Every structure is written in structure tokens, then in C-alpha cells.
Amino acid sequence: MSVANDVAVDLPGLTDRVLAQLQAAVGVEAVHVERTKVDEFKDDYWIPGDETYAAAAVVQPTSTEQVREIVRIANEHGIPLWPHSQGRNLGHGGASPRVRGSIQLGFQRMNRVLEINDELAYAVVEPGVTWQDLHDAVRERGYSLMTPCPDLSWGSIIGNSMDGGHTYQHYGADYLMPTGFEVVLPDGDLLRTGQGAIPESTSWHLYKRSLGPSLDALFVQSNLGIVTRMGVWLKRLPDAYAPLTLIVDDDADLEIAVDTIRELRLAGHLEGVPSIYSTLRAAHMLLDAPVQAGPVPFTAAELQEIGARLGVGAWAVRSYIWGDPELVAYRLRRIEAAWAAVPSGRMQPVTTYTKDDYSTIVGSAAQIGIGIPTLKAIESTPAHIAHVDVSPVVPLRGVEIRMVVEELRRLYAEGGLNFGVGIMVTGERTAVAIAGIRYDKTDEAVARGAFELGRRMQESLGRLGYGDGRPHLLYMDTAASQHSFNGHAYRRFVERIKDAVDPNGILSPGRHGIWPGAYREDGRADDA
Missing domain, CATH: 3.30.43.10 (Uridine Diphospho-n-acetylenolpyruvylglucosamine Reductase, domain 2)
Structure with a gap:
């Protein structure tokens, strides 16, 4: 040819x-x-x-x-x-x-699970391995290990991790799951991070630090290397498991609900990544039943009616408890007592499962919490509906979450779209507020309007000091421009590394706003 x-x-x-x-x-x-x-x-x-x-x-x-x-x-x-x-x-x-x-x-053909270590609870995967692949491999070997997963099982474990994605189990919190990379550098050289720098090291995927600077994070959301294998930390399947749904019926109580979740996280009663969904997002993510939108956005009264009718309120929190039965019961009591302080807060009836029950669990929200991958979120979405996400990183303080929510709510209304936000509590001190802009992907004008709304969201939140933690291709340069302390010192430093390791500028030019020298010099970074 x-x-x-x-x-x-x-x-x-x-x-x-x-x-x-x-x-x-x-x-x-x-x-x-x-x-x-x-x-x-x-x-x-x-x-x-x-x-x-x-x-x-x-x-x-x-x-x-x-x-x-x-x-x-x-x-x-x-x-x-x-x-x-x-x-x-x-x-x-x-x-x-x-x-x-x-x-x-x-990397669809580099899809081998290279190792599963039952004793030390970790796996090693290539970049084509999906969440479903790892789950199936663990089950086929008969190991009692809980595999991590996000909302959709078809994605790559390495791909998700290298883009700063999250899972919902223990190591999803603050992105603790990946440990020990094999990396092809932009000049074709080969690097192993951490203890992998020692030939035949048995600690490569067990210990996160290197001798000297630790490099793993350098390859996340970057264009400094290609990760071709990665360690994945797993957990033992717990003896008991309780999926939780915590409801906030009145939007006015969002701040106290956020602060309550923070204190439960800091106390260790809530683990993993609790998720706080607005009404329409809760219907989709908790009930596998997205609400069909009309030609105009729902009014506040209509949203309140939908939340009451579906039982998801103004906000619904998806979370999980894992452990021995006594520990699960204790944490449930502590969470229930804390949630009683939220004026319109209520906890939906809780089912506590044991190991023998896990295979009988139905509903994607409960399945995901115990590491059973699913495609329900995409299967329940109409084929013509797409989304673009804007994902600001926000301190886990009710007052700041409220500020971001109200700005997003204003911009959704300005764009003539329904408000839909999922607040991912990715640690004990921060959250990522994912604003999902839904649109008809078959309509060019509608799609362009959605992407323009996303740009306005990112720019507006950036002016308030909240940067996008995982920007779309279209917004990468805008997001990077907001990290401007000391004349963009961060970007200048990374560009120096980029030019040193990739002098020909061949690897992912422009990824997250990092452009090789040739693109910067001839101005192509502005119109690429």
C-alpha cells in the first residue's frame, strides 16, 4: 500500500x-x-x-x-x-x-497480566490490561484478592493511572495503587523506577521510593516516557462489606455534609473514594437509571421532585465499608451518628454482605465497591449522548465546595443545560468536582456549544484558584496556563526536562500543556 x-x-x-x-x-x-x-x-x-x-x-x-x-x-x-x-x-x-x-x-495487543502475587497482594500488568482482565485473572487463579476498578471495566489500568484517573477502593485514595514502572524513554532507552533499578529486585512493586529522587510521578500526565508495565497494589477480599448511600435532601445542607465526610475520612471510618452526586448524576450512578432530559433544563422544583421520587435527594453519597464484621458494624454506627448532624441527612437501609454473598450482589454501585467491574454506566446511557468533563481540584471544605458548585450551577444555567456534578473525595483533604457536560454527539452545533461551555467553566474556576486536574485535549493549554506562579516556573522546569530527554520532540507534544522546544519556537503550540 x-x-x-x-x-x-x-x-x-x-x-x-x-x-x-x-x-x-x-x-x-x-x-x-x-x-x-x-x-x-x-x-x-x-x-x-x-x-x-x-x-x-x-x-x-x-x-x-x-x-x-x-x-x-x-x-x-x-x-x-x-x-x-x-x-x-x-x-x-x-x-x-x-x-x-x-x-x-x-496498546490493545500488549494485554498480559504478567504476575499476580497472592502473598504480597499485588499484580503486574501491561498497558493493554483492562480492569475486567485483572479481575478475571485473579478469579481464575482462585485468589481471595479484591481488584480495583473505576465506573467502567473496559478501560486500561495503566492508561487510567497515567491520566490521573481514580478508582473507588482503598488505593484509589490519593492515587496509591500504582507502584514500580517500566518506561520507554523518548530516545528509546529503557528505565525501571524505584527498586526496579536494581537488577532482579524482588521489591520493585512493593516499595514506592527510589534511592535518590523518586520518579514514578514524573510519568503521570506527562510526555516524558511510555509506561509499558506497572505494579498494582491489591487488597484481601474483606470478610464483610457494606455499600452505603447517604442522602442530603436539602441542597442547603451540602456544606455540613462535606465537612462531615471530611471528618469521617480523617477518623478512618470512611475509606476509599466516597462520591457525592447531584440529583441527576445520582440517578445514573447509584440507580443505573439516568433521567431523560427535556429540551430545557429542569427547574429547581422539578429537580427536587425527581430527587424525592427516586429517593436520591439533592445530593447522594456513594461510599463503602470493608473489614471484619465487627469493624463494619462499628463503623456503621459511627457514620450513622455523624450523619445525624446533617439536618436533612438520612442513611438508606444498609445490607452487610459476607464473602459468600459477593457473587450475588446486583447494581453497579454495590458491585464496584467490592471490585466487581461493570459497564452499567455506559450501557444505561443513550448511544447518541456524550460528555466532556471539567474536573477542578477543591479543598475538602464545605464552604469551598459550595463556591465551586454555585459557579458551576450558574454556568450550566447560562449554557442552557442541566446541572450534573460528581464530587470525588480522592483523599482526606481534597476532592475533584467533576462537572459532566452532556450533549448530543450527532449534532455539531450542540457539541461545539458543550465544548465552549467546558472552556468557560475551566477559565472561570481557574480565576477562582481551582485548576482542572484532568483537562480535555481542547483545554490542556488553558489549564497549564493557570499554573503561573513565578512566571510559569513549573512549566519552564518541565520544559527543560522535556527538551533534555526528548530533544526531537516526538513523544506526545502538547500533552497537558508541555510542548517541546521546536513547537514553542515556531509558534505551533498555539494553533496545533
Whole structure:
């Protein structure tokens, strides 16, 4: 096949010679340049017909050595690469590259669970391994381990972790799960972080620190390397488990509810990542029953009626308790007593499960809490509905959560859309308030309006001091520009590292606002 005749997007460097080299590295069947095939890896939630983030090709390696060879080829010819794992980064850009015409490096065929250590409760995975894959592998081996998972089981464990995503179990809190990386650097060199720098180390995936600077976090949300394997911390399956739903019927009580959750987290009675959902988000995430929106946003009275009718109130908290039966019972009493201080607070009836019951649990909210992956959140969403997320990081103080919520509520109303927020309590001191903007992805004008609303949200919250923790491709430069202390000292420092390790600027240019020198010098970072 001639590249010039059937390439998805024009890219001067993608010549027949380059194509032949890539095919020699990974096999003909693993290199795709035809438009119909490359389009399968587009962001399914992007504006219809818009080619801003279109790739020129997709290459799917099966080994770390193949990844290294692809990187060498890209350096030789100056072709940008954009790695993705399963490409399920919905609401943030999917698999699409920041720079149009990049080669997507897809890891769907690097999908091996390399190790599961039952004694020390960890696993080692390649970037194509999904949450469902790891769960199935643990069960097939008969191990009594709880596997982590987010809301959707089809995504990649490494991909989610490298984009700053979260899970809901113990190690989802403050992103504790990943430990010990193997990394292909932008020049094709190979690095192992932490204790993995010692050949044959048995502590590689057990201990988070290195001798000297610890580098793992350097590769999260970055373009400084490609993670080709990663350790994943697991937990023992608990003897007892209680999924909780805490309701706030009156929106006026949000502040005291947030402060109560903070104190329960700090006391150790709530673990993992409790999630606080507004009415419409609660119906979807807790009941697997999204409310069909009308042509105009619901009024406050209509939302109150929906919350009362469905039993989810103005806000509903999804959380979990794990442990010995006596510990679960004790924590339940402490949580119930604390929640009684919320004037309109109530706790829905609680079912406590034992190990023998876990396989009988129904409902995605309860399944996720015990590590049973599910696709209910996407299966219950109409096929034409997409979303783009804005995710400000906010201190876990009721007064500040309220400030962010009211600003988002104002902007939703200004955009003519329903208010829908999920506040992920990712630690004991902060939360990520995910504003999900829903829209009809088949309507170009509606989609553009949704993305413009997302931009206004990010800019407005940034002016208030709340940065987006996981921006969409479209907003990456805007988000990075808000980190401007001391003349953008953070960005200048990372750019110096980028230029040192990636002098040809081939790896993920523009990812989270970090551009290689060549892009900065010729101004392409502004209009890429």
C-alpha cells in the first residue's frame, strides 16, 4: 500500500519508507494507515466532522522491545507519537492525539497480566490490561484478592493511572495503587523506577521510593516516557462489606455534609473514594437509571421532585465499608451518628454482605465497591449522548465546595443545560468536582456549544484558584496556563526536562500543556 494514496491524515514524514520500517518492527497487520481503520481510534465523543485531533496512523506493538523500535523510528524521521492504552478516556479526548497527524501508539495487543502475587497482594500488568482482565485473572487463579476498578471495566489500568484517573477502593485514595514502572524513554532507552533499578529486585512493586529522587510521578500526565508495565497494589477480599448511600435532601445542607465526610475520612471510618452526586448524576450512578432530559433544563422544583421520587435527594453519597464484621458494624454506627448532624441527612437501609454473598450482589454501585467491574454506566446511557468533563481540584471544605458548585450551577444555567456534578473525595483533604457536560454527539452545533461551555467553566474556576486536574485535549493549554506562579516556573522546569530527554520532540507534544522546544519556537503550540 502506498501511504500517499490512502493515509488517514496527511503527514509529510509518514513516507513509504517509514511505513515499511514500522511494518518490519511490529508486523504488517499491526500498522494501520487506511482512514476507515484509523477512524476506529478517534475520540467517539468529539465534534462530528472535526479533524482537529485526527491521527495519521495507528501502530499496535506487542512487546516493550517493539515499543522501543517504534520510538527509534519516530526519532529518525521526526514523527510525533501519541500513546494510548484502550482509548477509553471518554470525556477527556479518548485516544486522539493533541497534534493532528501524529501516529497513535495503541496498546490493545500488549494485554498480559504478567504476575499476580497472592502473598504480597499485588499484580503486574501491561498497558493493554483492562480492569475486567485483572479481575478475571485473579478469579481464575482462585485468589481471595479484591481488584480495583473505576465506573467502567473496559478501560486500561495503566492508561487510567497515567491520566490521573481514580478508582473507588482503598488505593484509589490519593492515587496509591500504582507502584514500580517500566518506561520507554523518548530516545528509546529503557528505565525501571524505584527498586526496579536494581537488577532482579524482588521489591520493585512493593516499595514506592527510589534511592535518590523518586520518579514514578514524573510519568503521570506527562510526555516524558511510555509506561509499558506497572505494579498494582491489591487488597484481601474483606470478610464483610457494606455499600452505603447517604442522602442530603436539602441542597442547603451540602456544606455540613462535606465537612462531615471530611471528618469521617480523617477518623478512618470512611475509606476509599466516597462520591457525592447531584440529583441527576445520582440517578445514573447509584440507580443505573439516568433521567431523560427535556429540551430545557429542569427547574429547581422539578429537580427536587425527581430527587424525592427516586429517593436520591439533592445530593447522594456513594461510599463503602470493608473489614471484619465487627469493624463494619462499628463503623456503621459511627457514620450513622455523624450523619445525624446533617439536618436533612438520612442513611438508606444498609445490607452487610459476607464473602459468600459477593457473587450475588446486583447494581453497579454495590458491585464496584467490592471490585466487581461493570459497564452499567455506559450501557444505561443513550448511544447518541456524550460528555466532556471539567474536573477542578477543591479543598475538602464545605464552604469551598459550595463556591465551586454555585459557579458551576450558574454556568450550566447560562449554557442552557442541566446541572450534573460528581464530587470525588480522592483523599482526606481534597476532592475533584467533576462537572459532566452532556450533549448530543450527532449534532455539531450542540457539541461545539458543550465544548465552549467546558472552556468557560475551566477559565472561570481557574480565576477562582481551582485548576482542572484532568483537562480535555481542547483545554490542556488553558489549564497549564493557570499554573503561573513565578512566571510559569513549573512549566519552564518541565520544559527543560522535556527538551533534555526528548530533544526531537516526538513523544506526545502538547500533552497537558508541555510542548517541546521546536513547537514553542515556531509558534505551533498555539494553533496545533
